[in-house]
Amino acid sequence: MQTHAIVGGRVVTESEIPGCPSPVEAFEAVFAFRFDKYIRKKGFTGSGNMAVRKNVFEDVGGFRRAVSEDVDWSHRALAKNYKIIYDPSVIVGHPARRNWQELRKKFERLSREGYLLIKDKPRGRLKWFIRSFAVLLSPFIHVLRVLAAPELPRLADRLAAARILFAIRTYRFFEMNRLLFTRRTS
Structure with a gap:
């Protein structure tokens, strides 16, 4: 914190029975809380392992409700020219x-929050629709990450995590389109 105003760290998932994850826990071990990717490729840090100087938080403002608050907050911080860095030595555990x-x-909430962030932007609904198909096709690429x-x-x-990968991405595709084609999203 002496050299950076906003720091995101690593989050390690914890199984209920160490060394013997359920299929969902195995999926989460691979895909949940990828703060390195969030920061480096998507321009945000999750609030679950985020350190911010007080003056920076006050300048950016608090978290807004009903949207992906950490994504929204990070984007507002970046708009004010603050830089978010990733430090893998800052580690927290999360069930x-x-x-x-x-x-x-989890994915119903994330889908709803993500849709609310994009739906009113130019071509936001079209981008959301296209993204839903990317989500549906993504397991064919991401299964390689699971297997390695x-x-x-x-x-x-x-193998259990791969099965969950295909199941949850299919579910997300339908959930994303449900949000798109129904009037109420809250």
């Missing part, structure tokens, strides 16, 4: 989602 219901609920995941040393866990 992985344990079952399908918890994972589904160092976070999952056992083949059985990798």
Whole structure:
């Protein structure tokens, strides 16, 4: 914090039974809380492992409700020319989602929040529709990450995570289009 105003760190998922993740926990071990990717490629840090100087937080303002508050906040910080850096030595643990219901609920919330951020922007709804198809097709690429995941040393866990990958991305495709084609999103 002495050299950077905003720092995002690494988040490690924790299974209920260490070394024996459920299929959803295995999926989360590979895909959840990729703060390195969020910061370097998407321009935001999650609030679960974020350190911010007080004066910077006050300048940017607080979190807004009903949107992806950490994405929104980070984008407002970047608009004010603050830089967000990733520091992998700043580590927190977070319980992985344990079952399908918890994972589904997470992606329903993220989809709703993401849709609210984009829907009123120019061509926002069209971009959302196109993105839904990218989500549907993404498991065919991301399955390679699962099968080579160092976070999952056992083949059985990798295969279970791959199954969840295909299932949740299919679910997200339908959820994204439900949001797009229904009037109410809250």
